[in-house]
Amino acid sequence: MSRRIRSTDATNTGITLYGYDGANQLTQVTDARMVVTSYVIDGLGNLSQTTSADSGVTNSTYDDAGNLTSITDAKQQKTTYKYDALNRPTLITYADGATVAYQYDQGANAIGCLSRITDASGSINYSYDLQGHVTAEIRIIGGVTSTTGYRYDAAGRLSGMTYPSGRTIDYGRDAAGRVTQINTGGGTVSVVSQVLYQPFGPVQSITLGNGRTITRGYDLDGRVTSFGLAAQTMSVNYDAASRITGIADASNTASGMSYGYDVLDRLTNAISPTAGISYAYDTVGNRLQKNNNGSKTAYTYAATSNRLTKKGTQAISSDATGSITNNGSATFNYDARGRMISANTAIGLVQYTINGLGQRVRKVTPTTTTVFHYDLSGKLIAEVTTAAGMSTTQEYVYLGDLPLAAFK
Template identity: 30%
Template sequence: MNVSPPPTSCSGLLGPALTPVGAVETFAYDLGGNLSRHVDRKGQVTTYTYDALNRRTSGLYADGSITNFVYDAASRLVAAIDSLGGATENSYDVLDRLNTQSTALGTMAYQYDALGRRTAMTAAGQAPVTYAYDASSRLRTIRQAPLSPVALEYDAAGRRTRLTLPNGVSTDYEYDASARLTALTYHNPLGPLGDLAYTYDRGGNRIRVGGTYSRTLLPGVIDTATYDAANRQLTFGALSLTYDANGNLISDGTTTYSWDARNRPISALTAPASASFVYDGLGRRTSKTINGGRTDFLYDGADIALELTGKTVTPYLRTMNIDEALVRGGNAV
C-alpha cells in the first residue's frame, strides 16, 4: 500500500494530504487528538470512536464492517470483535502478561518464568512448545515433542553463531568488525550443504551476495521496467501493472486483485484459478480459500502457529523473532 502519513495542521483537528499522484486524503481528529475520521484517496470514509480514557472502542469502515474493542479496568485489550473476521479474546496474568488468546479456531496459551521470559506456549490441541535460556537471557533451546530440540549458540557479543534444527541441519553465522552479517554456512550431519556471503559498502549498504546458494530461485532477467512519478512500477517486460487511487496493485498483467475498505487484499484471480482472504479484528489473515479449498490460520502474535485445512492440522515451530519459521508440519523450512 502507498499511504501518506497523517499531516499536522495548525489546529490539529483536520489535515489534508496531497499524494505524489495528486489525489487528496483527509484526516480529522477529536479534541483529545485521536484520529476520528479518515477519507482515503478512493473517497472511502473510516470513522473511529474512543472512550473517556482515549482508548479506541470502534472502527467503522466504508463497506459497513465494524471492529469493536473492549478493555478491562487495567486498560488491557480483552476483545477485538470484527463483523467480518469474528472475535479475538485475551486474558492476562497478574503481571499483565498475555495468558491466553482465543478465536473460533482455538486457544493459544502462554507461561512465563520469574524474569518474564516465555517458557511455554501451547497451540490448540498441540504438544507444548518449551523455551530455555542461558544466564544472559538468550534463547538457547526450543522443544516440542516428538521433535529433537532446536539449539541456538551465541558469541561473547550476543550475536547468534549457530542454529541447529531438529533434523540436524545447522547454520553458522559470521560477522565483520562492525557486527554485520558476512556469511551463512549450512551443514547437515554428513557435511557442508552450501553457503551465502555478503559484501557491504562504506555506508553499510549490502552490495553483493555470493556463495553457492546466491543464485538459488532467482527470477529470470527482465530487460525493461518503467515507473511513474509515485515510484509505482508500470511495466515489467511485456506486462502492464495498474493501481487504484490508494496505490494498491489491481492488476499485474496476469492476475487481478481486489481490496477491501481497509486496504487489505481480499481476492486474486488468474483465470481459472482464484483466491480469497479473510482477516480478524487485529488485521491478521485468518483464512485463505484457493480454488474452493479453505485453510484457516491460528496465530502466535503476528506469526502463524497452526494451519487448518479440513481435518489436516499443520503446526509451525518458530523462534520468537518475527517471521522465523524453523519447522512446518514436522519438516524444516
C-alpha cells in the first residue's frame, strides 16, 4: 500500500513511527522521544478525536455537510459552530460565553459577501463597490468607531487608502500594474518616489521620499544576496541548502554575523566578531541548551510530552492544553479560544482584547491603553496610545508587505 510507517532523520537517531487503520487513514504518530499522538477518524473521514501528550484530548463533531460543529478541548471547553444554507459560518460560541457572529449579503453590492462581524471587542462592517471590492471597513472597538477606506483604479487595483485618522495614502502604478510611487497627505508628501523591479517581479530598488534609496541584489536562484540603504550595503551568503550563512557590511565582511546549522536545518550558532550564541537540540527539535558567550541555559521537558517544564533553574507551568501559565517572572491567562488575554508582569497587569479575526485590537497596561488598527490583509497600519489623558498616534505605510515609513 506504500504507506510510510517509519522515518529516520539525517542524524540516524530521530525515528518517527506511523500507524494506520483499515481504511489507510493515519491514526498514530510516535516521535523520537516515544511521545504518541493518536487520531480517531469517523466513517466519513472526519477527524473526531486527537489525543496528544502536549495538548491533551480534543474531540470534534460535524454536521451532515461535513462542517465542523463543535470542538471540545482538554479543559473541557466546548466551542460550537453554526452555518447558513450556503455553509457559511454564522455563529461561533465559546465556552466562556463569548461569541463571534457573521452576517452576509447586507447593504449595497454585498450579495455573496461578508457584511459584518460582531464579537466581544465590538464589530467590523464592510462596504462594497459594484465590482465587489471593499471600499470601507468600519470598526467599533471599545465603543469607539473608526473607518478605513479603500479606493481602486479602473482595473480594480488598489489606488489609495484612508486611515482611521484621516491620513490618505495614494499609490501610483506602472503599465504592468506594479506600485512605483506612494504619497500621503493628499499627494503633498512623498513616501516612495520610485520603485524599480527585476525583470521577473522582485523589487530591485526603492527611492524614498527623503531621497535615500533601498537596494536589493539577487542571485540566479532569486535569493537576496545584498540589501542596502544609502551608502551602506549588506551582503548575504548562503550554503548549498539555501540557508543564510552570513550577513555583513559589504565593505567590511569581518564585522558581520555568521550562522551555522545542523543536518536537520536547525540553527546551531550565530557568531559576531565579539560574541557568539550556540544552541543544542534533542531528537525531536526541542532546544536543550543555549550558550551565550559561555553563559549556559538548559531547557528541560516533561518525560511523557514535549512540554517545557524548566528553563535553567526556573520551573515552567502549563495548563491542560499546553499553554504556558507561569514562567517564573510572569503569569498568563487565556480565553476559551486559547488566546492570551492577560499577563501579570513586573509592571503589573497587562490585558489584551482579541477580535473575531484573531487580531489584538486593544492592550491595557497600568499606565497606558493602546488600540491597534489593521488593513484588509491584516497588516498593522496604526496604533493609538493614551496615557495620562493624552493620545499619540503612530501610523505605518507599506509597499506590499514591506513596512517603509512610520508617521507620528
